[in-house]
Amino acid sequence: NAGVTQTPKFQVLKTGQSMTLQCAQDMNHNSMYWYRQDPGMGLRLIYYSASEGTTDKGEVPNGYNVSRLNKREFSLRLESAAPSQTSVYFCASRKNQGRSYEQYFGPGTRLTVT
Amino acid sequence: GQQLNQSPQSMFIQEGEDVSMNCTSSSIFNTWLWYKQEPGEGPVLLIALYKAGELTSNGRLTAQFGITRKDSFLNISASIPSDVGIYFCAGSGGTSYGKLTFGQGTILTVHP
Numbered sequence: 529n530a531g532v533t534q535t536p537k538f539q540v541l542k543t544g545q546s547m548t549l550q551c552a553q554d555m556n557h558n559s560m561y562w563y564r565q566d567p568g569m570g571l572r573l574i575y576y577s578a579s580e581g582t583t584d585k586g587e588v589p590n591g592y593n594v595s596r597l598n599k600r601e602f603s604l605r606l607e608s609a610a611p612s613q614t615s616v617y618f619c620a621s622r623k624n625q626g627r628s629y630e631q632y633f634g635p636g637t638r639l640t641v642t
Numbered sequence: 643g644q645q646l647n648q649s650p651q652s653m654f655i656q657e658g659e660d661v662s663m664n665c666t667s668s669s670i671f672n673t674w675l676w677y678k679q680e681p682g683e684g685p686v687l688l689i690a691l692y693k694a695g696e697l698t699s700n701g702r703l704t705a706q707f708g709i710t711r712k713d714s715f716l717n718i719s720a721s722i723p724s725d726v727g728i729y730f731c732a733g734s735g736g737t738s739y740g741k742l743t744f745g746q747g748t749i750l751t752v753h754p
Contacts, residue, residue, distance in 0.1 A: 532684075559740055570646075570730065570744035571685070578739040586741075618684050622740050629673040629734040631742060633684035 529554050532634035534619050540640045541609045549604040549637050551619030558624035560602035561586075561631060562594060564615040571618065577602055579624070609641045648731055648745030656753050661718040663748045665731035673734040674714040675742065676705050680727045688729075689716070721752050 532553045558579050563571040573586030577596040593605045616638050620631040648665045673692055677685035689700050691707035698705055702719045714731055728749050732742040
């Protein structure tokens with residue numbers, strides 16, 4: 529099992545450009561999440577998908593959109609990138625079984641917006 | 643919203659020393675998780691705690707779910723150089739979508 533995979537690993541964008549970050553999991557998990565990580569601020573939730581076909585906003589959704597393409601894949605789109613979106617982006621998944629709140633993370637996408 | 647305070651922010655220790663770090667919350671949590679993140683990688687789950695007072699070990703790591711349900715502790719015994727990384731606590735209040743609130747992280751440096 530590869531677990532949670534993310535592409536690309538690195539990306540540099542100019543202000544105003546758009547891009548989609550891809551995430552896939554092979555653990556048959558129901559819930560998927562997108563976080564951003566900035567120095568000294570821990571991980572902040574951007575969007576989540578509790579199950580296939582549903583998506584909801586997290587703490588910091590402005591400037592982002594998401595698509596839960598199927599149970600395996602959850603993408604994050606930046607329509608018009610801004611320097612404030614320079615960050616490391618992590619995708620995570622969770623099984624939704626019983627009382628388990630354990631989330632499993634991908635390796636991250638390092639995005640720089642100039 | 644919920645906030646987690648994680649301390650210390652950083653630690654510089656000698657190989658072989660024991661390490662302690664903790665997280666405190668302004669709200670009650672039903673679940674506490676501890677993650678480790680190495681440079682250039684995503685966070686990896688170390689220990690999950692589900693019951694107030696619970697003490698759980700994973701090798702040289704031991705974590706405790708505080709009795710008040712507003713805090714958690716992580717101890718690392720006999721540190722080694724590969725313990726280097728950022729350690730995050732995360733808590734969940736039991737929402738249906740499994741939202742986690744993360745601490746700011748403790749940066750651990752181990753000198754050989």
